[in-house]
Amino acid sequence: MQVPMLDLKPQYEKIxxxxxxxxxxxxxxxxxxxxPKVEAFEQQAAAYCGARFACAVSSGSDALLMALMVEGIGxxxxxxTSPYTFFATAGAISRTGATPVFADIDPxxxxxxxxxxxxxxxPKTKAIIPVHLYGxxxxxxxxxxxxxxxxxxxxxxxxxxIGAEYKNRRIGAIGDYGCLSFFPSKNLGGxxxxxxxxxxxxERAEKLAxxxxxxMMPKYHHRFIGGNFRMDALQAAVLNVKLKHLDGWTAxxxxxxxxxxxxxxxxxxxxLPAVAAWTTRHVRNQYVVRxxxxxxxxxxxxxxxxxxxxCDVYYPIPLHRQPCYTSLGYRQxxxxxxxxxxxxxxxxxxxxxxxxxxxxxVAQTLASxxxxxxx
Ligand SMILES: *Cc1c(COP(=O)(O)O)cnc(C)c1O
Numbered sequence: 001m002q003v004p005m006l007d008l009k010p011q012y013e014k015i016x017x018x019x020x021x022x023x024x025x026x027x028x029x030x031x032x033x034x035x036p037k038v039e040a041f042e043q044q045a046a047a048y049c050g051a052r053f054a055c056a057v058s059s060g061s062d063a064l065l066m067a068l069m070v071e072g073i074g075x076x077x078x079x080x081t082s083p084y085t086f087f088a089t090a091g092a093i094s095r096t097g098a099t100p101v102f103a104d105i106d107p108x109x110x111x112x113x114x115x116x117x118x119x120x121x122x123p124k125t126k127a128i129i130p131v132h133l134y135g136x137x138x139x140x141x142x143x144x145x146x147x148x149x150x151x152x153x154x155x156x157x158x159x160x161x162i163g164a165e166y167k168n169r170r171i172g173a174i175g176d177y178g179c180l181s182f183f184p185s186k187n188l189g190g191x192x193x194x195x196x197x198x199x200x201x202x203e204r205a206e207k208l209a210x211x212x213x214x215x216m217m218p219k220y221h222h223r224f225i226g227g228n229f230r231m232d233a234l235q236a237a238v239l240n241v242k243l244k245h246l247d248g249w250t251a252x253x254x255x256x257x258x259x260x261x262x263x264x265x266x267x268x269x270x271x272l273p274a275v276a277a278w279t280t281r282h283v284r285n286q287y288v289v290r291x292x293x294x295x296x297x298x299x300x301x302x303x304x305x306x307x308x309x310x311c312d313v314y315y316p317i318p319l320h321r322q323p324c325y326t327s328l329g330y331r332q333x334x335x336x337x338x339x340x341x342x343x344x345x346x347x348x349x350x351x352x353x354x355x356x357x358x359x360x361x362v363a364q365t366l367a368s369x370x371x372x373x374x375x
């Protein structure tokens with residue numbers, strides 16, 4: 001039996017007719033950038049996330065960059081975030097000329113540990129970017145408290161967590177901005193790159209729309225230096241169809257996680273993903289387990305691949321240890337929980353269309369590899 005890490009084909013098979021009708025309409029209209037399909041998707045996605053405004057953009061990375069740009073964050077400024085995330089979170093900060101300042105994660109949930117944030121606030125700090133990792137919200141309340149106290153902006157990196165809920169509130173509309181990604185492998189994926197910035201403030205929403213199009217308003221008048229961060233109409237057309245199915249797909253991801261939890265319970269050295277008390281809806285973008293010594297993550301990783309089971313490590317090198325960030329001056333040992341997570345975790349397939357047999361095979365293989373890898 002082969003189990004890929006992700007297979008988008010069965011999902012496409014089921015919605016093919018609707019997608020192809022949308023694409024045919026788009027081809028007939030020859031309206032490829034922004035326009036009515038994008039506006040419709042902005043309205044649908046904002047409503048889904050409980051946000052007042054949505055600005056559809058070219059990628060999740062550009063969504064983060066734009067939120068920072070609209071706030072005027074740049075050289076000399078500092079932005080606090082997690083070193084245990086996809087590179088784009090910190091990359092966006094650096095691209096503005098500002099400096100990422102890392103705070104370690106909570107070892108149980110892999111999200112920013114708010115208790116470590118306040119000590120890092122300096123007069124240069126302008127924003128905090130919590131990351132809702134693997135589909136689970138970061139602990140927002142203490143982060144918002146710190147932000148309010150020090151006059152900081154909160155930008156949620158919600159790329160992995162559309163529809164997740166923190167204390168019964170949808171993430172993405174809790175901070176000042178929420179950034180979504182529609183990269184094909186995310187829970188709501190387009191047919192290419194796309195992203196979105198959510199916010200509740202009309203002034204910010206207006207600025208986002210202007211920044212998305214080179215800071216231009218009206219035509220050929222540039223009040224700001226923005227960029228080309230526009231979403232293609234093709235992506236919006238596809239995403240509009242897919243959004244209607246998202247809750248169903250999320251339910252299947254949750255079922256898969258519950259099944260794995262039951263199948264893998266009690267395996268020594270295997271730590272299953274924990275759900276925080278504040279998480280009232282986990283959208284299970286990834287199912288990440290921790291392989292603790294004396295078992296070997298490397299042996300488990302190799303063994304899964306050999307057995308034909310897709311798996312991946314998110315993320316093997318924390319950002320403070322990336323070569324491009326040596327100039328920040330961090331050392332090994334600075335963020336022990338992020339380093340430990342990078343060394344011990346591995347993600348197994350969780351996509352909605354997994355079969356019962358596939359889940360059983362993955363769990364059985366994983367459990368026996370963990371047991372057999374004790375050194
Ligand atoms: C995917 C992702 C991004 C970037 O989104 P893109 O659409 O790929 O640019 C940012 N942050 C996190 C946590 C992500 O997982």
